Amino acid sequence: MGGDLQILALKSIWIIFLVSLVTLFLASSYIYPPHNTTACYIFFSRGCKALTNRPPPSPARQLSDKEFASRIVFRDILNIPPAQSKYSKIAFMFLTPRSLPFEKLWDMFFCGHEGKFSVYVHASKEKPVHVSRYFLNREIHSDEVRWGKISMVDAERRLLAHALKDPDNQHFVLLSESCIPLHDFDHVYNYLIHANMSFVDCFFDPGPHGNGRYSEHMLPEVEKKIFRKGSQWFSIKRQHALIVMADSLYYSRFRDYCKPGFDGKNCIADEHYLSTFFHMIDPGGIANWSVTHVDWSERKWHPKSYGAQDVTNELLKNITSIDLSVHVTSDVKREEQVQACVWNGIRRPCYLFARKFNPEALDKLMLLLKF
Numbered sequence: 001m002g003g004d005l006q007i008l009a010l011k012s013i014w015i016i017f018l019v020s021l022v023t024l025f026l027a028s029s030y031i032y033p034p035h036n037t038t039a040c041y042i043f044f045s046r047g048c049k050a051l052t053n054r055p056p057p058s059p060a061r062q063l064s065d066k067e068f069a070s071r072i073v074f075r076d077i078l079n080i081p082p083a084q085s086k087y088s089k090i091a092f093m094f095l096t097p098r099s100l101p102f103e104k105l106w107d108m109f110f111c112g113h114e115g116k117f118s119v120y121v122h123a124s125k126e127k128p129v130h131v132s133r134y135f136l137n138r139e140i141h142s143d144e145v146r147w148g149k150i151s152m153v154d155a156e157r158r159l160l161a162h163a164l165k166d167p168d169n170q171h172f173v174l175l176s177e178s179c180i181p182l183h184d185f186d187h188v189y190n191y192l193i194h195a196n197m198s199f200v201d202c203f204f205d206p207g208p209h210g211n212g213r214y215s216e217h218m219l220p221e222v223e224k225k226i227f228r229k230g231s232q233w234f235s236i237k238r239q240h241a242l243i244v245m246a247d248s249l250y251y252s253r254f255r256d257y258c259k260p261g262f263d264g265k266n267c268i269a270d271e272h273y274l275s276t277f278f279h280m281i282d283p284g285g286i287a288n289w290s291v292t293h294v295d296w297s298e299r300k301w302h303p304k305s306y307g308a309q310d311v312t313n314e315l316l317k318n319i320t321s322i323d324l325s326v327h328v329t330s331d332v333k334r335e336e337q338v339q340a341c342v343w344n345g346i347r348r349p350c351y352l353f354a355r356k357f358n359p360e361a362l363d364k365l366m367l368l369l370k371f
C-alpha cells in the first residue's frame with residue numbers, strides 16, 4: 001500500500017517535470033524561432049513561415065525585347081471591351097479553291113438577315129461562279145494555297161485582314177467549300193455573338209501527329225511543352241482576330257520551322273500555329289473545341305466525307321445533339337480526351353457547322369435543313 005503511494009508520487013513528479021520541460025522548449029522556440037527546416041518540421045511556429053513555404057518557382061524565361069513588346073500589345077488588345085450593338089455582324093470567311101458547291105444552301109441560310117453578316121471569299125485556284133447574290137463581288141485578293149504549307153495560314157490571315165476592315169464585324173468564322181450550316185441564322189448568330197470566348201480547337205497530343213512534329217528550332221519563344229494541335233476551322237472574336245494580325249513573331253517561328261519535311265518532321269502549320277498561339281497568349285479565352293464538326297472516326301488521312309446517301313435526318317440530329325468534345329491522341333495509347341461543351345457556363349451542343357459534304361449532297365441538304 002505505502003509502496004504504491006510512493007511510486008505514484010514519483011510518477012507525478014516525473015510527469016510535472018516532463019510537461020514543464022516541453023513547455024519551456026516550445027516557449028523558447030516561439031521566442032527564438034528555429035531557423036533550420038528540420039526544427040521547423042518538428043515545431044510549427046511563426047518563424048518557419050518563410051521556410052515551410054515551397055521555394056519560389058524557377059524564374060520565368062527572360063523574354064526577348066521583341067517578345068516582350070508583342071505581349072504588351074496583345075494584353076492591351078485583349079483588354080478592349082467587346083462591342084455588342086445591334087449592328088454587330090458575323091464575318092463568314094470562305095477558304096476555297098474555286099466555286100462554292102453549297103452557295104444555294106448558304107443563300108437560304110442568309111436570306112432575311114441582311115445587315116447581320118458579311119461574306120468574304122478567298123478562291124485560291126479559279127475565279128468562282130456565283131449563284132447567290134450574297135457571294136457576288138465578295139472575293140478578296142487571293143494567292144495559291146498548298147495543303148500543309150504556311151500559305152494556308154497566309155490565306156486565313158488575308159481573310160481576317162479584309163474582314164477586320166469592317167468595324168461592325170465582331171465574330172469571324174472560317175469555313176471551307178465543303179462546310180454546311182447546321183442551324184438557322186438566328187441560332188448561329190446568337191451562339192457566336194453572345195459567346196464570351198472564341199472557338200479555337202486546341203489539345204495536347206504527345207503522339208507523332210502532335211508534339212512529334214515539334215522542332216527545337218522554334219525555341220526559345222515556342223517551347224515543346226506548350227506546343228498544341230487543333231483543327232484550323234476557327235470562329236473567333238474581334239480581339240482575337242486583332243491579335244492574330246498583330247503577331248509576326250510567333251507566326252514567323254511556324255513559317256520557318258513548322259513545315260512538311262523540315263527537321264525530319266511533317267509539321268503542318270495550320271494545325272498548330274493558332275492552337276499554340278492562343279494557348280500561350282489567352283488560354284482561358286478559347287473554348288478548346290471548334291464549332292465545326294468533322295468525323296475522324298475512320299482514322300484515315302482525311303476525315304469522312306458525306307455523300308447524298310449519307311445525309312439523313314438522323315445524321316443531322318446526331319451531329320447537332322453532340323455536347324461533348326472528344327480529342328484522341330496519336331500515340332499508341334490513343335487516349336480520348338473528353339470535355340463537355342460549356343457555353344457561357346451552360347452545357348450546350350458543340351456544333352454550328354459541319355464538314356465534309358460532297359457537292360452532290362446539296363439537294364438532300366436543302367430539303368432536310370429548310371431554314
Ligand SMILES: *[C@@H]1O[C@H](CO)[C@@H](O)[C@H](O)[C@H]1NC(C)=O
Pocket residue numbers: 197283284285286287288
Ligand atoms: C482550354 O484549355 C486550357 C489549357 O488546358 C485551359 O486553361 C482553359 O481553361 C480551357 N478553356 C476552357 C473554356 O475550358
Ligand SMILES: *[C@@H]1O[C@H](CO)[C@@H](O)[C@H](O)[C@H]1NC(C)=O
Pocket residue numbers: 312314315318
Ligand atoms: C446516330 O447515333 C446513333 C446512336 O449513337 C447511332 O446508332 C447511329 O448509327 C447514328 N446514325 C447516323 C446516321 O450517324
Ligand SMILES: *[C@@H]1O[C@H](CO)[C@@H](O)[C@H](O)[C@H]1NC(C)=O
Pocket residue numbers: 196197284285344345346
Ligand atoms: C464565360 O462565362 C462563364 C459564366 O458566366 C464564366 O464562368 C467564364 O469564366 C466566362 N469566360 C470568360 C473567358 O470570360
